[in-house]
Amino acid sequence: MAMNSVGRPTRSQKSQPETTTAAETPTHTGHRALQLEEPLIFEQGNPQGTGVDFEEAKGLMPRLGGLAAGHAPDLPGLSEPEAMRHFVRLSQKNYAIDMGIFPLGSCTMKHNPRLNEKMARLPGFSDIHPLQPASTVQGALELIDRLAGWLKELTAMPAVAMSPKAGAHGELCGMMAIKAAIVAKGEAATRTRVLAPESAHGTNPATAAQCGFTVDDIPADETGRVDLEAFRAKLGPDVAAIMVTNPNTCGLFERDIRALADAVHEVGGYFYCDGANFNAIMGKARPGDLGVDAMHINLHKTFSTPHGGGGPGSGPTVLSDALAPFAPVPFVQHGENGFELVEDVDGDAKDAFGRMVAFHGQMGMFVRALTYMLSHGADGLRQAAEDAVLNANYVLKRLSAEMTPAFPGTCMHEALLDDRFLKDTGVGTLDFAKAMIDEGFHPMTMYFPLVVSGAMLIEPTETESKQGLDQFCDALLALAKEAKAGQTEKFKAAPIYAPRRRLDETGAARKPVLRWTPPGPEAIAAE
Numbered sequence: 001m002a003m004n005s006v007g008r009p010t011r012s013q014k015s016q017p018e019t020t021t022a023a024e025t026p027t028h029t030g031h032r033a034l035q036l037e038e039p040l041i042f043e044q045g046n047p048q049g050t051g052v053d054f055e056e057a058k059g060l061m062p063r064l065g066g067l068a069a070g071h072a073p074d075l076p077g078l079s080e081p082e083a084m085r086h087f088v089r090l091s092q093k094n095y096a097i098d099m100g101i102f103p104l105g106s107c108t109m110k111h112n113p114r115l116n117e118k119m120a121r122l123p124g125f126s127d128i129h130p131l132q133p134a135s136t137v138q139g140a141l142e143l144i145d146r147l148a149g150w151l152k153e154l155t156a157m158p159a160v161a162m163s164p165k166a167g168a169h170g171e172l173c174g175m176m177a178i179k180a181a182i183v184a185k186g187e188a189a190t191r192t193r194v195l196a197p198e199s200a201h202g203t204n205p206a207t208a209a210q211c212g213f214t215v216d217d218i219p220a221d222e223t224g225r226v227d228l229e230a231f232r233a234k235l236g237p238d239v240a241a242i243m244v245t246n247p248n249t250c251g252l253f254e255r256d257i258r259a260l261a262d263a264v265h266e267v268g269g270y271f272y273c274d275g276a277n278f279n280a281i282m283g284k285a286r287p288g289d290l291g292v293d294a295m296h297i298n299l300h301k302t303f304s305t306p307h308g309g310g311g312p313g314s315g316p317t318v319l320s321d322a323l324a325p326f327a328p329v330p331f332v333q334h335g336e337n338g339f340e341l342v343e344d345v346d347g348d349a350k351d352a353f354g355r356m357v358a359f360h361g362q363m364g365m366f367v368r369a370l371t372y373m374l375s376h377g378a379d380g381l382r383q384a385a386e387d388a389v390l391n392a393n394y395v396l397k398r399l400s401a402e403m404t405p406a407f408p409g410t411c412m413h414e415a416l417l418d419d420r421f422l423k424d425t426g427v428g429t430l431d432f433a434k435a436m437i438d439e440g441f442h443p444m445t446m447y448f449p450l451v452v453s454g455a456m457l458i459e460p461t462e463t464e465s466k467q468g469l470d471q472f473c474d475a476l477l478a479l480a481k482e483a484k485a486g487q488t489e490k491f492k493a494a495p496i497y498a499p500r501r502r503l504d505e506t507g508a509a510r511k512p513v514l515r516w517t518p519p520g521p522e523a524i525a526a527e
């Protein structure tokens with residue numbers, strides 16, 4: 001395969017005859033049907049080309065002296081249609097929730113309703129500036145306040161910090177509030193340990209460590225839930241908090257959640273609940289009733305705002321009465337002259353642990369989330385949760401015919417399978433996922449949670465139809481049968497229809513090549 005000067009394959013497949021096989025380049029051009037191959041934009045066109053003609057400036061007297069640039073910027077020289085085509089092609093290389101089912105578990109890739117987008121583009125929301133005087137953006141502040149009201153209502157929690165910009169950021173917010181409460185009680189030196197289940201999302205232990213705590217794993221029991229007795233055995237006066245996800249990362253409801261909360265409160269610790277999976281319980285169960293002290297809500301998972309490559313996240317964090325005084329600034333408050341932003345850590349917000357972001361948070365996401373809530377209504381949100389759980393159980397039940405569920409019984413919003421059905425076939429979870437790509441399906445989350453061997457975590461979400469789920473299940477069942485029938489070669493070769501076959505994913509992660517460097521003069525001469 002031809003590489004550029006930093007070892008990255010950039011040329012079209014046609015110009016890489018060394019290692020590509022006939023199966024990889026079945027065409028003269030390297031294109032696959034209407035999927036076009038092309039080099040990087042810097043390797044196209046010629047540097048003298050341009051998409052616009054500027055008139056020669058008359059009587060220009062440059063006054064930059066020695067600071068003037070010695071040469072024109074190294075921009076790719078393409079006409080407007082060439083540039084347009086390049087970027088449209090690139091955009092089509094990205095699989096998206098708007099193209100088909102996105103079954104990633106633990107990510108909640110929800111449909112992004114168009115209405116949300118329309119509302120977010122209203123000039124009154126999209127054209128305002130965070131530094132405008134509060135009196136000129138009362139509508140925007142009211143929107144933040146209304147959204148906060150819905151979040152508090154849905155969670156039965158008294159306060160919410162709106163500014164965190166992702167789930168992980170919300171976790172940091174919650175744990176910093178917990179830390180501030182511990183410091184205020186004078187226990188900073190002694191309360192240093194955080195308990196988190198082995199199955200936790202990686203952001204949980206990372207957040208606790210970031211806040212200066214040590215992290216202690218709690219084992220899971222044979223049903224995939226926190227082992228209550230093992231948990232109790234780890235409690236002590238040095239426990240600052242537990243971090244538990246509910247529904248958990250195995251897609252199961254932690255039935256002992258009240259007992260967990262009571263036990264940690266008894267030793268003077270706090271209960272941080274990872275609320276990334278709130279989608280499955282909104283309108284059905286309220287974290288405030290379950291003894292939670294802090295929980296982040298991923299607006300981009302539960303309230304349908306775009307994420308992944310598609311948009312910034314937002315992770316408002318609800319807080320109990322004990323933690324509310326430590327919430328970060330800024331926050332919206334009802335003042336004498338309407339809504340105002342509280343920003344003063346020496347005044348009204350004297351206990352606030354500080355500020356997490358420059359301004360108020362992700363305004364565009366707030367508009368989308370509130371639009372989703374208002375268009376669904378309370379009953380609609382409850383139904384979205386019910387349908388998400390129904391869809392996941394439908395998939396789990398159908399796939400059980402050929403595949404192996406990781407745990408017995410029903411699940412919440414995501415179905416967890418393991419690789420036992422592939423035993424002795426020579427096919428691994430990775431091979432199975434690659435074969436799904438050939439069948440036109442984006443793979444599910446693989447090898448997570450780590451507590452399950454060869455995990456396959458599938459979250460269909462509530463908006464997939466029965467027909468859509470059946471197509472998905474039919475494809476997976478057919479693949480499972482083939483794997484068991486010994487068609488190992490097919491799985492090892494997959495994907496064969498994708499523009500790229502198996503990639504060196506470890507190399508890409510460990511040694512990412514993020515900058516294109518122009519070829520040296522020798523390379524140009526050789527061409």
Ligand SMILES: *Cc1c(COP(=O)(O)O)cnc(C)c1O
Nearest residue numbers: 106166167168201203245276313
């Ligand atoms: C997605 C997720 C997070 C992190 O949320 P981000 O918005 O991606 O930072 C944390 N915990 C769980 C269980 C999640 O699924």
